[in-house]
Amino acid sequence: DAKTTQPNSMESNEEEPVHLPCNHSTISGTDYIHWYRQLPSQGPEYVIHGLTSNVNNRMASLAIAEDRKSSTLILHRATLRDAAVYYCILRDDSGGYQKVTFGIGTKLQVIP
């Protein structure tokens, strides 16, 4: 399975943009990049996913490097509710079921 590498923790000031990096140097052509986040005492929540092109939704933006070996989750304006652990996950679409593997993720602290 292709693996991802994320910083253990990051800090951001409230109302400022946050860029959460993820390295996936062994990504294959059929791997989708997914991001989830887990707020304290809650289950993981799907945030966004992409394959090659940058993606935007109401929660965040996903910027994918041209060589696809890294990606960045962008929260445009951090709020205290965005304090969570953010997981970057690769999911192989080469055919059939593949189990989802979560790493340790990045713990984001938002400073008021």
Add this chain to the structure above:
Amino acid sequence: NAGVMQNPRHLVRRRGQEARLRCSPMKGHSHVYWYRQLPEEGLKFMVYLQKENIIDESGMPKERFSAEFPKEGPSILRIQQVVRGDSAAYFCASSSQTEAEQPQHFGDGTRLSIL
């Protein structure tokens, strides 16, 4: 539009008792996944079920743990003769399909404490 429902939210058991954790997937979802999360650790995959069938149980301990997803009713994760090391948060997720583009939707978990 109810999400994934797990109950109970908290469960306390004494060593040697049985724990039964329930998960009702989102409406229309026939794929259910169970994960375990130890304190300060990431989620670990346990088992994937599709109505009445266990598809992948590669993450399940070989003994004392079992899972089912009957034709009617919720999915059940059952832990027999619980030990202190079983204390963890257990999360259930569901999806409509298994393709890599389809996100998994998670419940808020059952926190199991073993006395």
